[in-house]
Amino acid sequence: MHRRVHRGVHRWPGAAHDRGVRSVDVALVGAGGAGLAVLHQLARAAPAGRRLRVALVDPLDRLAERPADRTWCSWDDAASPAARELAPAVHRSWRAVSVVDPGGVEHVLDLGRLRYAMVRSEDWYGLVADAVAAAARRRALDVVRVPAPAGAVVDAQARAVVSTAVGAVAASWVLDSRPAPPARAGATALLQHFRGVRVRTGAPALDPQRAVLMDLAVAQPRVGLAFGYCLPSDERTALVEHTEFSPAVLDDAGYEAALGALLPRALGGAPVEAVEHVEQGAIPMTDAAFARRAGRRVLRIGTGGGAVRPSTGYAFSALQRSARAVAAQVLAGRPVLPPRPYPRRHAWMDALVLRALADGSLDGPSFFPRLFTRNPPERVLRFLDGTTGPAAELALMATAPRGPMLRALARDAAWRVTMGR
């Protein structure tokens, strides 16, 4: 017997005699953002009666616990099927966002057909859990949870085997989203690092329509850039974050000082009545290359599979795109290979920007306002999401500061010759 832990998911092993090898169609090694996005798409798309066997190998059970461990923000086409699919988990969304330049001038950016959406992790885990429960009811999925860290993953001709302390899982396909080093080092490694607080003010002080994507009129680091981020839920509640694109994280005092300076700006001077939640992270921004394939039947997804956009630190949209593609491959019985998260030429353009930011030749704080105000914001955001074509990219390049970008291009070319790439 396998103990049921929440609707549609069984825990394995259920008893000591149960230990051994469990066979499944798909093993999701790591059930965080990337792994659960794949589970969500499988749950949505698997036909009734299919009984696709899926193992979730992760010591954490986010489907049952639904922790508030991330606030995922991203932009998407407001009228797209993807946006409709996400709708139950969207806490707030905006059709315009503000960017405040280093001189303190606020630019309100109309996002055109896009929207900027805020998804709280607890709501998204709930959305996935509901889809899994519905899939279990129509016997589309048979999900088992293996509550242990995965050890070695051994790839073979027809199956790959994932070892854990509670038994092994043999799967036709292993989708591994554990943290993984890049397959090939890059020239630049920065971090998008931040600390944010969900705060409540004593009196109504916020305009819920005013989402500040980047407030660059804040103290800047020696290398890279820093900005404030403020997403209001209502007139009294907002997520306020201090974010940097820079080489190293701050210490506790550094984040506290930065937030201490930012909060009065973000809240219009209103005193904080309560801090409801604190969120912190450090996301790689690098031109290093991440592998999508770790073996014949073992594929990498998520951050370890290169899903983080190097020039922004965003990954949520790429995770959803990859999950849709992978689920379609699995259900069609085709060989599984996650799509390239971003086009190669975007990776190269990001490499130039990162290089110029890291060596200080590009003035980080003015770069993003410049891009956003000299282009339709929709073009910039679609590029940063990896979905533009060459014409839009040429137009974008024409608005980037020429000197720093040409110097970065020359240094990048020399580096590639030296490295034989």
Ligand SMILES: Cc1cc2nc3c(=O)[nH]c(=O)nc-3n(C[C@H](O)[C@H](O)[C@H](O)COP(=O)(O)OP(=O)(O)OC[C@H]3O[C@@H](n4cnc5c(N)ncnc54)[C@H](O)[C@@H]3O)c2cc1C
């Ligand atoms: C606080 C925070 C906020 C973010 N906000 C945004 C945002 O607003 N927009 C955006 O686009 N991106 C955002 N990101 C970036 C990115 O979307 C997330 O990091 C996302 O969760 C990445 O998904 P993932 O599956 O690669 O990693 P994770 O979600 O971290 O999942 C990895 C999973 O692997 C498991 N694991 C680790 N080791 C093992 C092991 N040995 N065996 C089995 N399982 C293991 C972990 O328990 C975890 O569940 C944010 C990241 C953080 C940290």
